[in-house]
Amino acid sequence: MSKQPQKQSMLKKITRGVTVGSVITGSTFLHGPPVLALGLTKLFKQSRKVDETNIQITNSWLGINNWLIDHVLPHLKWDITIDPDLELSMQGRYLMMCNHQSWVDTTVNQYFGVSRMPLTRFFTKWELIFIPFVGQAFKILGFPMMKRHSKEQIAKNPELKTRDMLEARKACEQLLSQPFTLLNYLEGTRFTQAKHDQQNSPYQNLLKPKAGGLALALNILGDQIDALVDMSIVYPDGPPEYSDFWLGDVSRIAVNLRKIEIPAWVLGGNYEEDEDYRKRFQDWVDQLWTEKDQLISQMKAKYSH
Secondary structure, three states, X not given: OOHHHHHHHHHHHHHHHHHHHHHHHHHHHHHHHHHHHHHHHOOOOOOHHHHHHHHHHHHHHHHHHHHHHHHHOOOOEEEEEEOOOOOOOOOOEEEEEEOOXXXXXXXXXXXXXXXXXXXXXXXXXXXXXXXXXXXXXXXXXXXXXXXXXOHHHHHHOOHHHHHHHHHHHHHHHHHHHOOEEXXXXXXXXXXXXXHHHHHOXXXXXXXXXXXXXXXXXXXXXXXXXXXXXXXXXXXXXXXXXXXXXXXXOOOEEEEEEEEEOOOHHHOOOOOOOOHHHHHHHHHHHHHHHHHHHHHHHHHHHOOOO
């Protein structure tokens, strides 16, 4: 008898996994080809209407995922806190930074943002373009896709760094024709205790931030955005694997959004060439990261009792 609940639990997980896998696969094949087909037309002629249609299709794509979360994971409890000073609109322009612990982070961002903010793009690895439908959609939808080069590669060919910066600048500038949310995971990789220890990070809950991407985005977009948004995500029971999330092993997720005031001196500086500005910008980001670290500790403490 004691094994029966476990069997039922396993049966429920299997059923949930099959359901989620089938719906996500079907949705990808339903939404992916139209996005790619419309994207190919941009090779011949740029069209705002095509861009808007692609965003509508993509929001429908993400909406299917959110429907799954609400109906397949009804037990999942969300604790979402939004700064009263932060006014969000589907027609807004936002830069967002977020801590990074799991592949689930992007799903959390999409769940929160799809009905509150414009489509979220994020800096991503070029290698993802080889994922069928999804990778090509990233490129078509204007995600800044970065090729990661080692210090040794850049030392041998300094042009690699310049080429990446130009591509990122071009992708950011293209966003200005429409509402957007541009997300940057400043840590550059997912948090693990091993990485934290290896870095000797001064923060309890975060890896050291990499300020260059944020500096570039603020340099290009800063005077035309409605807000710089800081999203903090906490998994009270520990960062989950992507499969854990969809199989129902995550019971609680806490999200906090706050508005970051941008000092006037931040806009217009040259992060790459001006050493004094770069140091000042890094100090500013370090201060934001210290505040964020303290906030995450407070969020975790809420669930420690």
